[in-house]
Amino acid sequence: MDKLQFKPKSRWREFIGEKFIALSALSALVAIFLIFAFIFKESIPIFTDPDIKEEASVDKMVFKQEFYEGREAKWSWQPNSEVPKYSLLPLFIGTIKAALIAMLFAVPLGVGAAVYSAEFASRRMREFIKPIIELLAGIPSVVLGFLALIVLATFLQKTFGFVFRLNTINAGIALGLAVIPIVFTVAEDAMTSVPKSLRDAALALGANPWQVSMTVVLPAALPGIAAGIVLGFGRAIGETMIVLMASGNAAIISASFTDSIRTISATIAAELAEVVFGSAHYSVLFFLGTLLFVFTFFINLGGDYILGRLKIKFQGRMK
Amino acid sequence: MINPTVTETAAPAAEIPLAFKPKKGGYIPKGLTLLSVIIITVILAVILYNIVFGGIGIISVDFLTHPPEQGMEAGGIFPAIFGTVALVILMTIAVVPIGVLTAIYLQEFTSPDSRITRLIRLAINNLAGVPSIVFGLFGLGFFIGFVGRGMDLLFTDGSGPVWAQPAIIWASLTLAVLTLPVVIVATEEALRTIPPEIKDASYALGATKLQTIIRVILPQATPGILTGAILAVSRGAGEVAPIMFTGAAYYLPYLPGKLNDQFMELGYHIYVMATQSPDVEKTKPILYGTVLVLLVLTFMLNFLAVILRSKIRSKRVNA
Amino acid sequence: MPEEETVLEEENMVENEKKSPVQNETIPDKIKPDKDDGAKTKIIVSNLDFYYGDSQALFRVSLNIEENKVFALIGPSGCGKSTFLRTLNRMNDTIPGTRLSGTVLLDGEDIYKVRDVSAVRTRVGMVFQKSNPFPKSIFENVAYGLKVNGITNKDLIAEQVENTLKKAYLWEEVKDKLNNNAYLLSGGQQQRLCIARALAIRPEVVLMDEPASALDPISTSKIEDLIAELKKDYTIVIVTHNMQQAARVSDNTAFFYEGVMIEAGPTNKIFTKPDKKKTEDYITGRFG
Numbered sequence A: 001m002d003k004l005q006f007k008p009k010s011r012w013r014e015f016i017g018e019k020f021i022a023l024s025a026l027s028a029l030v031a032i033f034l035i036f037a038f039i040f041k042e043s044i045p046i047f048t049d050p051d052i053k054e055e056a057s058v059d060k061m062v063f064k065q066e067f068y069e070g071r072e073a074k075w076s077w078q079p080n081s082e083v084p085k086y087s088l089l090p091l092f093i094g095t096i097k098a099a100l101i102a103m104l105f106a107v108p109l110g111v112g113a114a115v116y117s118a119e120f121a122s123r124r125m126r127e128f129i130k131p132i133i134e135l136l137a138g139i140p141s142v143v144l145g146f147l148a149l150i151v152l153a154t155f156l157q158k159t160f161g162f163v164f165r166l167n168t169i170n171a172g173i174a175l176g177l178a179v180i181p182i183v184f185t186v187a188e189d190a191m192t193s194v195p196k197s198l199r200d201a202a203l204a205l206g207a208n209p210w211q212v213s214m215t216v217v218l219p220a221a222l223p224g225i226a227a228g229i230v231l232g233f234g235r236a237i238g239e240t241m242i243v244l245m246a247s248g249n250a251a252i253i254s255a256s257f258t259d260s261i262r263t264i265s266a267t268i269a270a271e272l273a274e275v276v277f278g279s280a281h282y283s284v285l286f287f288l289g290t291l292l293f294v295f296t297f298f299i300n301l302g303g304d305y306i307l308g309r310l311k312i313k314f315q316g317r318m319k
Numbered sequence B: 001m002i003n004p005t006v007t008e009t010a011a012p013a014a015e016i017p018l019a020f021k022p023k024k025g026g027y028i029p030k031g032l033t034l035l036s037v038i039i040i041t042v043i044l045a046v047i048l049y050n051i052v053f054g055g056i057g058i059i060s061v062d063f064l065t066h067p068p069e070q071g072m073e074a075g076g077i078f079p080a081i082f083g084t085v086a087l088v089i090l091m092t093i094a095v096v097p098i099g100v101l102t103a104i105y106l107q108e109f110t111s112p113d114s115r116i117t118r119l120i121r122l123a124i125n126n127l128a129g130v131p132s133i134v135f136g137l138f139g140l141g142f143f144i145g146f147v148g149r150g151m152d153l154l155f156t157d158g159s160g161p162v163w164a165q166p167a168i169i170w171a172s173l174t175l176a177v178l179t180l181p182v183v184i185v186a187t188e189e190a191l192r193t194i195p196p197e198i199k200d201a202s203y204a205l206g207a208t209k210l211q212t213i214i215r216v217i218l219p220q221a222t223p224g225i226l227t228g229a230i231l232a233v234s235r236g237a238g239e240v241a242p243i244m245f246t247g248a249a250y251y252l253p254y255l256p257g258k259l260n261d262q263f264m265e266l267g268y269h270i271y272v273m274a275t276q277s278p279d280v281e282k283t284k285p286i287l288y289g290t291v292l293v294l295l296v297l298t299f300m301l302n303f304l305a306v307i308l309r310s311k312i313r314s315k316r317v318n319a
Numbered sequence C: 001m002p003e004e005e006t007v008l009e010e011e012n013m014v015e016n017e018k019k020s021p022v023q024n025e026t027i028p029d030k031i032k033p034d035k036d037d038g039a040k041t042k043i044i045v046s047n048l049d050f051y052y053g054d055s056q057a058l059f060r061v062s063l064n065i066e067e068n069k070v071f072a073l074i075g076p077s078g079c080g081k082s083t084f085l086r087t088l089n090r091m092n093d094t095i096p097g098t099r100l101s102g103t104v105l106l107d108g109e110d111i112y113k114v115r116d117v118s119a120v121r122t123r124v125g126m127v128f129q130k131s132n133p134f135p136k137s138i139f140e141n142v143a144y145g146l147k148v149n150g151i152t153n154k155d156l157i158a159e160q161v162e163n164t165l166k167k168a169y170l171w172e173e174v175k176d177k178l179n180n181n182a183y184l185l186s187g188g189q190q191q192r193l194c195i196a197r198a199l200a201i202r203p204e205v206v207l208m209d210e211p212a213s214a215l216d217p218i219s220t221s222k223i224e225d226l227i228a229e230l231k232k233d234y235t236i237v238i239v240t241h242n243m244q245q246a247a248r249v250s251d252n253t254a255f256f257y258e259g260v261m262i263e264a265g266p267t268n269k270i271f272t273k274p275d276k277k278k279t280e281d282y283i284t285g286r287f288g
Helices: A011-025 A027-043 A050-056 A058-062 A089-120 A123-138 A141-160 A168-192 A196-204 A209-238 A241-246 A264-274 A280-318 B004-009 B027-058 B061-065 B078-109 B115-129 B132-155 B168-192 B196-204 B209-238 B266-276 B280-318 C002-018 C026-030 C081-087 C117-123 C138-148 C154-167 C187-199 C217-230 C243-249 C267-272 C277-283
Strands: C041-052 C055-066 C070-074 C098-106 C124-127 C205-209 C235-239 C252-257 C260-266
Touching: A011 A027, A011 B078, A011 B209, A027 A280, A027 B078, A027 B115, A027 B132, A027 B168, A050 A058, A050 A280, A089 A123, A089 A168, A089 A209, A089 A264, A089 B027, A123 A168, A123 B027, A123 B280, A141 A168, A141 A241, A141 B027, A141 B209, A141 B266, A141 B280, A168 A209, A168 A241, A168 A280, A196 A209, A209 A264, A209 A280, A209 B027, A209 B115, A209 B132, A241 A264, A241 B266, A264 A280, A264 B132, A280 B115, A280 B132, B027 B280, B061 B078, B061 B280, B078 B115, B078 B168, B078 B209, B078 B266, B078 B280, B115 B168, B132 B168, B168 B209, B168 B280, B196 B209, B196 C117, B196 C124, B196 C187, B209 B266, B209 B280, B209 C138, B266 B280, C041 C081, C041 C235, C055 C081, C055 C235, C055 C252, C070 C081, C070 C243, C081 C205, C081 C235, C117 C124, C124 C187, C138 C154, C138 C187, C154 C187, C187 C205, C187 C217, C217 C235, C217 C243, C243 C267, C252 C267, C252 C277, C260 C267, C260 C277, C267 C277
Parallel strands: C055 C260, C070 C235, C070 C252, C124 C205, C205 C235
Antiparallel strands: C041 C055, C041 C098, C252 C260
């Protein structure tokens, strides 16, 4: 039998191909690094440039300022006024207030639906719930913002008689709608990945399904549910279009949830388009972006860490 | 009870009768969690009802094929549809190859426990959690401020910015970075379903790793890659914050024809009409129509992805 | 007595490890099966150790495999016979964390010193336990090996596909549906397609890892007939857990136990009067 004449394989092509794939795989790593580097880079003048420090130093962003001689010192965000004011406190408070309402709204609904789906729902019911959540997750945030601005705000004002049409509650509820899918997905995933052997052990001892849920599944999946809430909080802090459209964008310090608010993300979105390139205002907005990035970065890191530990725990037990 | 000799020799203690309580069925928690599901479902139904009935009236061929008129109070949304499609096509061209190569690297070249894999995975998870407004800042700082300005310095006579300005290429690249995790995760899922025996067969016939990837693995993973691309498009088409400063325009009298043109986009169009219009009541029908078009677009894409994914999963079960 | 026997075995093993390489050289000759009929030796394995990470799977295996004969590897599951088979075409290279020492000579050339692994695999083909056709057409399955090895002549490929399918006695069954997906074939047909696929690049040696274990008796006997036919042109090494099958198809047999090659020789000798007690126990069904 004759041997077939094969072409020897190109060692170079193989080598270059593999290196090319390995290099592409670094893309996500490079992206994260570049995002931080380039956002932080634009905010550096706040720390170094004397002119910009004069206008917006870290001190001025953090502490009470006496903006006009003789008047009471206060925290104020008014970058476009004659005396630019860059106190971050009103923005922080606004961001936290919106996220708080969002979480109050989203956690009971998201976790509740997740518990139902993982513990009580029949197979058919689950096949109904999942697409519902996926549909909700698929609604672009600009659409949620639009609905909060046009429909929800009017409805809430008519029902509860709010003074300000666009307020924290309005923005927070719309924000909550964007958070529900995250909380649901992560929490449900944690509960369904509780090993079957654990459930079986409890069932074999005569526990009914509800007792199994309460005494075995929920405690085991609790870190996962917590991770879902943490990741949802991260989303609520960073979400932009909803709060930009539905919150009223007034940078005031107030404890009331019926007042308007201005969040960090909405401030960047609203002001960056009109800002002078390289000005103090420009640097401060990038600084806000850096804060947002760093904050969500650690939130995600924390959430991932919890979920990673949980996965190891469950898979370790299954062996 | 474990050691029979002990029970025999021990003083015959009278066994305490165990009075088991009859079990309660846990109807209240079941009812409460079911209520969460019902509330979410009702909210979703109200949202969809509101948008569909608010927008269906204005949808017509003319609406879809004509530009806005009279300061957006009349006419259609064709430029925004065109811009959105052009944007996501460019984005897909950029994100799919890199996302697929990353997934191949993670699945075929490294072990899941290696340090580099874990680092890349960490980056992917974090990238998915970066707030979209931060991507906007990144696009402005990196693509326009760094890449664009660098191109201007190298390729133009310096008479004015050609690349260092908001443009469709920069907006689509920004969205490509944002959707990278979506493509990677979907492709990885598809790669995991490929039976290792098939790869063995290829190697045993003298195929190299690169040949096996190109001829066996990639064709098998195509539905998964397609799913990832569709999900990325659906996500990208709904994002507004990342394109606000990187290329989207309020209104353009022409369609984008070059990579450095600006463009109109559905989500941004909604934002602009809802917040900047002098008379929202007058633009409301058009606004609702635009929301409906955007929603139908993203839902159709998501639906397609869900079908494709369930096909892939059922294949894995059969294999 | 049996206990003493195993102890002796172990001592031998330990001694083997201590012995100098020069003394080890003699081992392949000593166990060389069927020296008398003048058959040419195709593969010489000497002192092969194999590790998955830290655990050793093969211990000092030495074996000669003759050209145009069927060589069967038998033993209880987990004894290392499949691992050994995969060392003969370096398929274990694809598993990360594996290590090997010793030599495998193919026509006198150490395959682990060849830089291009795929060149080894084009000479030593493989058929797997579970039929694993590509999700491509029947034609493309058989043509795959030709294409990845740089053959572009369409007529040559078509001719070779037809010849190979005929050789695997599959041609009559599939000639009208060459463009159908291979998954539409029955299990037995799929496995014969996989054999045809391996034969298409005209290897010199064909390794078969329990090729019939997942098949019904009729398909199995077709595969066994095919093996008998193929040995005219190829050297065949087959792993099987089925001793009747080994007895039916093979000329020589080696018995593996816990990573050690206990005994090798002409099949009829191994099955009728083995030298080692362990082999006899296995053959007679006392364990495994």
